Amino acid sequence: MDEALNNKLRILADAAKYDASCASAGAKKRKAGPKGLGSTNGNGICHAYTPDGRCVSLLKILLTNYCLYDCAYCINRRSSNVERARFAVDEVVRLTIEFYKRNYIEGLFLSSGIIQTPDYTMEQMILVAKKLRRDEGFAGYIHLKTIPEATPWLIEQAGLWADRLSINLELPTQDSLKAYAPEKDSVSITNAMEQMGERIAESKEETSRYARKFAPAGQSTQVIVGADATNDADMLATSANLYKSYGLSRVYYSAFSPIPEASKALPIKSPPLQRENRLYQADWLFRYYGFGVEEIASGGEGGMLDLEIDPKLAWALKNRDRFPVDVNTADREALLRVPGLGVRAIDRIIIARRHTTLRLEDVARVCAGLKRVRPFIIAADWRPTAETDRADLRQQLVPQPTQLSLF
Numbered sequence: 001m002d003e004a005l006n007n008k009l010r011i012l013a014d015a016a017k018y019d020a021s022c023a024s025a026g027a028k029k030r031k032a033g034p035k036g037l038g039s040t041n042g043n044g045i046c047h048a049y050t051p052d053g054r055c056v057s058l059l060k061i062l063l064t065n066y067c068l069y070d071c072a073y074c075i076n077r078r079s080s081n082v083e084r085a086r087f088a089v090d091e092v093v094r095l096t097i098e099f100y101k102r103n104y105i106e107g108l109f110l111s112s113g114i115i116q117t118p119d120y121t122m123e124q125m126i127l128v129a130k131k132l133r134r135d136e137g138f139a140g141y142i143h144l145k146t147i148p149e150a151t152p153w154l155i156e157q158a159g160l161w162a163d164r165l166s167i168n169l170e171l172p173t174q175d176s177l178k179a180y181a182p183e184k185d186s187v188s189i190t191n192a193m194e195q196m197g198e199r200i201a202e203s204k205e206e207t208s209r210y211a212r213k214f215a216p217a218g219q220s221t222q223v224i225v226g227a228d229a230t231n232d233a234d235m236l237a238t239s240a241n242l243y244k245s246y247g248l249s250r251v252y253y254s255a256f257s258p259i260p261e262a263s264k265a266l267p268i269k270s271p272p273l274q275r276e277n278r279l280y281q282a283d284w285l286f287r288y289y290g291f292g293v294e295e296i297a298s299g300g301e302g303g304m305l306d307l308e309i310d311p312k313l314a315w316a317l318k319n320r321d322r323f324p325v326d327v328n329t330a331d332r333e334a335l336l337r338v339p340g341l342g343v344r345a346i347d348r349i350i351i352a353r354r355h356t357t358l359r360l361e362d363v364a365r366v367c368a369g370l371k372r373v374r375p376f377i378i379a380a381d382w383r384p385t386a387e388t389d390r391a392d393l394r395q396q397l398v399p400q401p402t403q404l405s406l407f
Helices: 003-018 089-101 118-135 152-162 174-182 188-204 232-246 273-288 293-297 309-317 343-352 360-366 370-376 391-399
Strands: 059-064 105-112 143-147 164-166 218-223 248-255
Touching: 003 059, 003 089, 089 105, 089 118, 089 391, 105 118, 105 391, 118 143, 118 152, 143 370, 152 164, 152 188, 188 218, 188 232, 218 232, 218 273, 232 248, 232 273, 232 293, 248 273, 273 293, 273 309, 309 391, 343 360, 360 370, 370 391
Parallel strands: 059 105, 105 143, 143 164, 164 218, 218 248
Antiparallel strands: none
16 A cells, blocks of 8 residues: 555544444345455444444545534534545545455445535545445445435435445434534435435335345434533434434444534533443333333433443332332233343243243343342242342442453
8 A cells, every 4th residue: 555545544544433333234145246355244244343342344434534514523624623635436445445355344434524515525425335336346335424415316326335324413403403513404414314214115125136225234323422411311312213203223322522622612521431331221222122211211310311320220220119020920021121131031031931930040041140130020939028129229239340450
């Protein structure tokens, strides 16, 4: 790799680190033809991680970090004094193919600042995907960060060449978007999400084996946590609406990172990373465990999730009248609300109890955290008696801080 291209890669890979993306789940299985290369197996791409746990198995870069917009929270905003660079379309194609051949990556995540016009920028990104698929025979995973202001026809084209599309919501409320990114329009964002959601649904119903699928891995978005005053309850309500209204595959929560020469309206430090973690846990609860957003939020105070304990445990501690639950007779919905029991563990319990009466040791075999489960269940040989109502139960279940080793 020549020095000029390597310098561009350094700048534009670093500029892309604020985008949250690490999954290819839902991509259809695909293998390259005799003269092509790459494949997707339909599973999440997870073969390399950074020290902080983020997946880096995609070549995640910006086409350029030049941008016409001046969003206050963005390191690449128009007024930001950062080093700038721009890839040519063929350079991105070359990097992707070279990295794939070296087994560094399994796909490409491509985003961009807005240059000239939204349509022009979108055209350049589509051209990268088109050249990879058509000219190089690349069958690996491609994720394109689409631009909501681009014309619907271009978004349609993007979905025909990429596995997943995403549009960053950025901030969870319309008022916040107006305050921090006045050049962006929330209506354009939701209209583009609606268009993609409808096309993805139509594509899934297509039965012809020859029909080209539209964004087979679905669409996702990203919300910045802690850049504005939005509380967790409102953020989760926004996410729940996005899943319901536009059929999103995933909402990513990204903790705000302070940037140089930032607006005084922005916080001077990042929110606790645990807040980001709790939002992901809460997101999982209303998607797969039957919880409502209001129920999840009630476990914390003032619309904020409890940072010391997970949202399901926080809810259980405030609703102790719903416990204990008998693992031998309770329905699936009741078991889903027991702290420490996941979906797989519950499915195993339901299968096992058809053949035998479950004891506490049987429950221990299917769950990872029996300490959290014990106060909330009844088994053949176990009844928590007064343990469920203990005044110090929370203190017993809060994870104790540990000193990390420096060596």
